[in-house]
Amino acid sequence: MRAVAIALATLLGSSINAAAAQDASVVIETGDVDRFYRIYDAAGGHPRADTLQRDYLDQGSEGLQRLARLRNVTGQSIADAITKRPEMYVQARDCGDVLPRVRERLAVALGRLQQAYPQMRSAPITIAVGRGKPVGVGSRESGVQIGLEALCANPWMNPDVEDRFVRVAVHEYAHVQQVVAFSEAEGVTVLAAALEEGAAEFVTELTTGAVSYAYMAGLVSGREASIETAFAADMDKTELSDWLYNSTPDKPADLGYWVGYRIVKAYYQQADDKQQALADIFEMRDPKAFLARSGWRPGTALGQ
Known part of the structure; x- marks a missing residue:
């Protein structure tokens, strides 16, 4: 996974109608995932709560900071979740391999949305690691945050993990457009x-x-x-x-x-x-x- 934010327009391949998304400037941020797993690996899969707080959350993207505030994600809550469900964090690493393709498909979907709704409100989409929930959060004020480990752990929503990521992210992005929550x-x-x-x-x-x-x-x-x-x-x-x-x-x-x-x-x-x-x-x-x-x-x- 690349730890960079990519503008949707740059993701469009030659087989995609670029006019449908040429003005889409939504940023998809996955750097928090890479940072989490560096900390996770350095601790042998059992990072301390204070390390997670200091080196992961406190150094996180704006989207991760918002997720932490909105849904009580702390170093301690993540450490507790790792202890309780260690397999969830192992699974999430492999599940995250779909993110490059998810980026491409989100570019197309949100390009279509902008074409259908020219006044589309742009907001960042942050994919990060949390405490096992929420799966996703989206609002006009806070943009979109997707919990990698939570979404990966819920195949009942959609057995196809790539479809699951794309469609949950678009669902939450639709909430960004809604005038009233x-x-x-x-x-x-x-x-x-x-x-x-x-x-x-x-x-x-x-x-x-x-x-x-x-x-x-x-x-x-x-x-x-x-x-x-x-x-x-x-x-x-x-x-x-x-x-x-x-x-x-x-x-x-x-x-x-x-x-x-x-x-x-x-x-x-x-x-x-x-x-x-x-x-x-x-x-x-x-x-x-x-x-x-x-x-x-x-x-x-x-x-x-």
């Missing part, structure tokens, strides 16, 4: 949170060809209408745990992501002006009004 507000409703996450899933499909949660199609198959009917009954609730942020490796869930994706896709498909529709998705401020304009109902048929 509903999930961070007090008293957020199931509908608002589902539309926030569903919009990110739709944008991932629009730019990469598939959503980030690959398991979802099998999970909902044959139950689509009943799931959406139950969602419609719960969408004004402020207790999210039945619909969002409730997946585990043993029990994948997060069905609110899927319903939100379906509502957003319905809105986009019925729109004559696709560029304006995408702007409406990112600039959504009133979830109920957006839902009404989407034409979605439980069991609504959508095109591909």
Whole structure:
């Protein structure tokens, strides 16, 4: 892995339409991964908490610093995670071999996003090593941070590790574009949170060809209408745990992501002006009004 930040435009090969991403200036930073494994190797796979804090976190990229602040990543928490799950950090080193190809594919996907949404907000994508979670974080203020070891350790999301990296990164990058982060507000409703996450899933499909949660199609198959009917009954609730942020490796869930994706896709498909529709998705401020304009109902048929 190269410990440098690369502008997306420089990654485009001759077989890719450079016009689709010529203005994309997103930086993908992986230097923190290289620094972590230098420290890790020097300590025989058991670095001390103070060493991780001083030589890894305190010397880290701006993205790693943000991740540490947002999700309580400390030298001690990483050392504890290494002790508890040493195999996760061994696996992450091999998993990281896909990053050069991930860079190339992200260049294409985000180039497509910029073409579809010319006002795309640029923010860095940092891939670093943390404490086993989170898998990914994305926001308008903080850019995107991906936990290498966490994403590598969650094959249930998508068995193809390269696809997993690309699509999770694009999902989080979509959050950077959203004017309102509903999930961070007090008293957020199931509908608002589902539309926030569903919009990110739709944008991932629009730019990469598939959503980030690959398991979802099998999970909902044959139950689509009943799931959406139950969602419609719960969408004004402020207790999210039945619909969002409730997946585990043993029990994948997060069905609110899927319903939100379906509502957003319905809105986009019925729109004559696709560029304006995408702007409406990112600039959504009133979830109920957006839902009404989407034409979605439980069991609504959508095109591909």
